[in-house]
Amino acid sequence: MIGKLNHVGIATPSIEAAVTVYRDVLGATSIGERFAMPEQGVWVCFVNLPNSQIELIEPYGDASPIHGFLAKNPMGGQHHVCFEVEDILAARDDLQAKGAKVLGTGEPRIGAHGTPVIFVHPKDMGGVLIELMEVPRGGHA
Numbered sequence: 001m002i003g004k005l006n007h008v009g010i011a012t013p014s015i016e017a018a019v020t021v022y023r024d025v026l027g028a029t030s031i032g033e034r035f036a037m038p039e040q041g042v043w044v045c046f047v048n049l050p051n052s053q054i055e056l057i058e059p060y061g062d063a064s065p066i067h068g069f070l071a072k073n074p075m076g077g078q079h080h081v082c083f084e085v086e087d088i089l090a091a092r093d094d095l096q097a098k099g100a101k102v103l104g105t106g107e108p109r110i111g112a113h114g115t116p117v118i119f120v121h122p123k124d125m126g127g128v129l130i131e132l133m134e135v136p137r138g139g140h141a
């Protein structure tokens with residue numbers, strides 16, 4: 001069911017500081033602008049790699065869902081992995097039928113690439129928070 005690895009989500013207390021690691025230390029040459037996703041409670045910045053992306057996420061606002069993660073991991077760290085799926089509703093229904101817990105209301109929300117996403121609880125995914133993202137119509141992101 002899952003397709004390509006779209007991105008790895010990395011939580012950080014400072015996107016600005018994280019960008020210096022990816023750009024100046026690791027040598028990434030294609031890094032997007034930071035932008036806010038208020039409804040998701042995060043600032044986002046994509047580091048573009050030849051075969052995937054790193055999604056840097058920093059808390060936006062007091063209700064950000066990643067405050068808890070950063071309380072446990074003050075330096076930041078790997079937060080989620082995102083796989084592409086062709087049909088987000090079919091993927092959700094299939095996972096729920098297999099007993100996996102989809103976070104929130106279970107309804108897809110619009111993710112950082114502008115397509116519907118869901119998150120699946122780590123307890124059902126071997127300890128990893130999984131994001132599933134519908135492939136944009138007409139091609140990959």
Ligand code: CO
Pocket residue numbers: 007009055080082131
């Ligand atoms: Co993500």
